[in-house]
Amino acid sequence: MTKLLEVRDLKMYYSTMRGDVKAVDDVSFAIEKGESLGLAGESGCGKTSVALALMKLYPSNAKILSGEVLLDGVDILKMSDEEIRREVRWRRISMVPQAAMTALNPVFTIKDQIVEAILTHEDVSEKEAGERAVELLRRVGIDPSRASNYPHEFSGGMKQRAMMAMALSCNPDLVIADEPTTALDVIVQAQVLKEIKKLQKELGLSMILISHDLSVVAETCDKTIIMYAGNIAEDSTTLEIFRHPLHPYSIGLIGAFPKLTGERKRLESIKGNPPNLLNPPPGCRFHPRCPYAKDVCKVVPPPLQETHIGHRVACHMVNRHPEYR
């Protein structure tokens, strides 16, 4: 497989009156062509911030301190806003933003909104854009007869699908879906996820699926990244992460999802709360909550290291602490 996107040592902070919020700190990962990658972790750990950095779409108080985002080897962080708008957003990377359902404009039909997105980015006739819009809706499971509906005539699941159709409208290589199913009830959520997965495979798309819900990631993605407080705690294939998690945080998180382990027994959540990213703990950011923390963890940030092929973990104690396996 070939790498589509490679993120190297990305550091993005938000400036605030009270200091810098260290939302993305030395994050590195890659995504191959046609691969789906899940980005999971508790609320506030920096998932959306990573996604925004990948499209250079961050708010004005965000600053990139270091890092590269290589799209087919070209660093998009070095591109001008104009170049990104012209060449990257929508055409190469598109995003279904968090709370996407509310992003639809209530005064235009669903089809017109997709047509508009196509015409803004591509030099095609209105007729062609219209045909493509209807075809995209069909692909995401919406009957063409509903194309001329207004957003209020759509259910939540349909709106989410329409947003997916819009994200696909300019044939991107990578779609980032930020909490695509969080607002939906469980049954609709499962349907929409199935559609997304099918579409991703059919179109050979690369996809980053962001969710705080581990079961969503487990069901949908080839690979999984677990984030904690602005850092990557662990990443590997989804199968490996859920069968053999190595980071104490992942172990706790996965153990707290009985749906995943198939066991009824412990629904023990990890004690304590994630840190305030204005002033995260020194050393390993997880150490105040970690049952295995030693002195080194309080001082030295653990590097993200490969324990075996394709499995990276940021923990000083990994392989030294048999009891937590």
Ligand SMILES: Nc1ncnc2c1ncn2[C@@H]1O[C@H](COP(=O)(O)OP(=O)(O)OP(=O)(O)O)[C@@H](O)[C@H]1O
């Ligand atoms: N514009 C901003 N200014 C200051 N801090 C921000 C800004 N946007 C986000 N943050 C902070 O950055 C951190 C990461 O936020 P982010 O939205 O990336 O988290 P998330 O993992 O997507 O959370 P959720 O699961 O709730 O969507 C949080 O501490 C958040 O409060």
Ligand SMILES: [Mg+2]
């Ligand atoms: Mg978010």
